[in-house]
Amino acid sequence: MPSPDDIRLEVILLETDAKIEKKILQYTAKLVNEKIGKLVKRPDFMDKFSKVFKKWIFDSLALQELRGNTKLRADLGLSRTGAARASGAIADAVSQTLTFSYQKWDAKLTGGRLQISIQPSNFENVLNQSWAEFESEGGYRIPWLSWLLTRGDDVIITGYEVGYGRGLGRSGIGRMSGDGEDSRLTFRVNPAFSGTMDKNFITEALTSRDKIKEIRDIFISFIVR
16 A cells, blocks of 8 residues: 555646636636625615714714813803704714615626725715704804814904803803904804815714724625625
8 A cells, every 4th residue: 555655636728827817816706796795785784884984974073072061062052952952963964875886897896896885975965964963042043063164264253252151052061252343353164073065073973094994894794705
């Protein structure tokens, strides 16, 4: 009986390297397309991403500030209840815009893609909501969310400033005062939280590098199941 060392295994390839490579790519593309095609239709796949995006928005630093006894909440004139309700509503509204689009890979395993889309760039889904503004005691319209998301470091109001103290104003921690005449008094959103249409707490919550890595990891976890 021959020993294991005496046994020889010979593999003879009957096709060229190019043909073998082509078949491997075709088979891989077929598997990938079938897997992802089914995946994007699964409710649990969509639900997982929707919940993750919702949490990122709700946990953003700006919304955490709004829910606390902070100068930002005082500056924008929100009650604690109103700020909490708006935080949840903003997170809901953003997560509900989530969609997936899928383009198949060809036989060469090129041209395919899975695209995740969320949050329209015009922010109408949040800015047009009733909770995105309120009417002040003086009868003025206060579009607080638009100020926070889009006005950046612009001076929004001249002749007034916010004074802070317990029991003041709608927020219970601050009130705007002034006669509208003193140009030395100005109001703008705190630069630590002020946003523009291109960069604000929503875009930051969704696109930072660590968030992109988490999206990739979630996707891979579904692929390998």
